Amino acid sequence: MNVQTFSALAEPHRLAIVELLLDEPLPVGEIAEKLNLNQPQASKHLRILNEAGLVEVHPLANRRIYKLRPEPLQEMDMWLDSYRRMWEMRMDRLEDYLNDLQKKN
Amino acid sequence: MNVQTFSALAEPHRLAIVELLLDEPLPVGEIAEKLNLNQPQASKHLRILNEAGLVEVHPLANRRIYKLRPEPLQEMDMWLDSYRRMWEMRMDRLEDYLNDLQKKN
DNA sequence: GCAAAATATTCCTTGACTGGAATATTCCTA
DNA sequence: TAGGAATATTCCAGTCAAGGAATATTTTGC
Numbered sequence: 001m002n003v004q005t006f007s008a009l010a011e012p013h014r015l016a017i018v019e020l021l022l023d024e025p026l027p028v029g030e031i032a033e034k035l036n037l038n039q040p041q042a043s044k045h046l047r048i049l050n051e052a053g054l055v056e057v058h059p060l061a062n063r064r065i066y067k068l069r070p071e072p073l074q075e076m077d078m079w080l081d082s083y084r085r086m087w088e089m090r091m092d093r094l095e096d097y098l099n100d101l102q103k104k105n
Numbered sequence: 106m107n108v109q110t111f112s113a114l115a116e117p118h119r120l121a122i123v124e125l126l127l128d129e130p131l132p133v134g135e136i137a138e139k140l141n142l143n144q145p146q147a148s149k150h151l152r153i154l155n156e157a158g159l160v161e162v163h164p165l166a167n168r169r170i171y172k173l174r175p176e177p178l179q180e181m182d183m184w185l186d187s188y189r190r191m192w193e194m195r196m197d198r199l200e201d202y203l204n205d206l207q208k209k210n
Numbered sequence: 211g212c213a214a215a216a217t218a219t220t221c222c223t224t225g226a227c228t229g230g231a232a233t234a235t236t237c238c239t240a
Numbered sequence: 241t242a243g244g245a246a247t248a249t250t251c252c253a254g255t256c257a258a259g260g261a262a263t264a265t266t267t268t269g270c
Contacts, residue, residue: 001124007115011228012108019106022187028247041229043248062237062246070192077185080178082127087175116258133217146259148218153257167216167267212270219264227256234249240242 001079005072008052013037014045018054018068025058025067106184110177113157118142119150123159123173130163130172 009015016035020026026034032042046066049055053072058065114120121140125131131139137147151171154160158177163170 001120003115003117003120006111006120010108010112010115013228015106015108015111022191029245038230039247040231040249044228047248059237062239062244064247068188068191070188070195073185073188074192076181077189080182080185083173083175083178084182086127086173087179090175118258134215143260144217145219145261149258152218164267167214169217213268214270215266215268217264217266219262221262222260223258225256225258228254230252232249232251234247236245236247238243238245240244 002072002075004052005054005076008049008054011045011048013041014049017042017045017049017066021055021066021068025065027060027063027065029063031066107177107180109157110159110181113154113159116150116153118146119154122147122150122154122171126160126171126173130170132165132168132170134168136171 009018013035017031020031020034028039028042028046031037031046032039035042037045046055046057050057050066053069055066056069058067114123118140122136125136125139133144133147133151136142136151137144140147142150151160155162155171158174160171161174163172
């Protein structure tokens with residue numbers, strides 16, 4: 001699993017940007033406006049998200065539309081696979097426990 | 106989604122600790138040894154993982170066994186749900202595209 | 211209670227990150 | 241081609257995080 005993805009999402013404004021872009025691609029100006037950021041701050045955060053591969057840019061007239069890229073999140077999803085097994089095992093044990101309870105009563 | 110989880114996992118050593126603890130709970134000393142960390146560094150990282158809820162401690166004799174907690178990762182899993190929809194939609198479109206190709210030939 | 215093992219904390223220094231302000235760049239349109 | 245809108249970059253100051261070294265704390269067993 002790539003640490004850069006976590007690092008990019010570890011900043012509240014950047015996480016907010018990603019969640020915002022889930023709805024639809026947006027130009028810098030609107031992102032800044034919706035999140036109450038100054039435009040330079042928005043650009044800087046988008047740069048980092050871009051370097052982490054979490055977004056991609058599509059120029060449109062004199063604006064730049066930023067759009068979510070699924071790959072890093074898919075990687076996260078795959079990474080979580082191993083951990084899902086862990087907590088499902090715990091769930092199984094809980095089921096066993098509840099079954100035992102039922103048998104005893 | 107809680108930024109603290111990402112923040113905790115954004116440090117390579119801490120990510121390594123989490124991945125190490127997936128196999129089995131371990132005392133500080135062994136964690137430090139397996140990851141080539143000084144003991145104080147290991148303790149400091151474990152403190153942060155603990156504050157983020159990613160691990161829990163169980164004292165055993167004069168050692169402290171650190172163990173993975175699934176909750177934050179489950180939260181991540183739930184958070185990813187929204188994004189899964191996104192990339193599955195893209196996959197669907199890919200399927201449509203491939204179907205079209207087949208019909209044409 | 212004391213020594214030793216295991217772990218936690220503190221202090222210090224250094225490097226990285228963030229926001230603000232100013233400025234530069236890019237690209238469209240008239 | 242000049243002006244203006246949209247965006248990117250730079251510079252600066254303040255803050256925060258990480259590692260190293262030293263030290264403190266806790267717990268056990270004798």
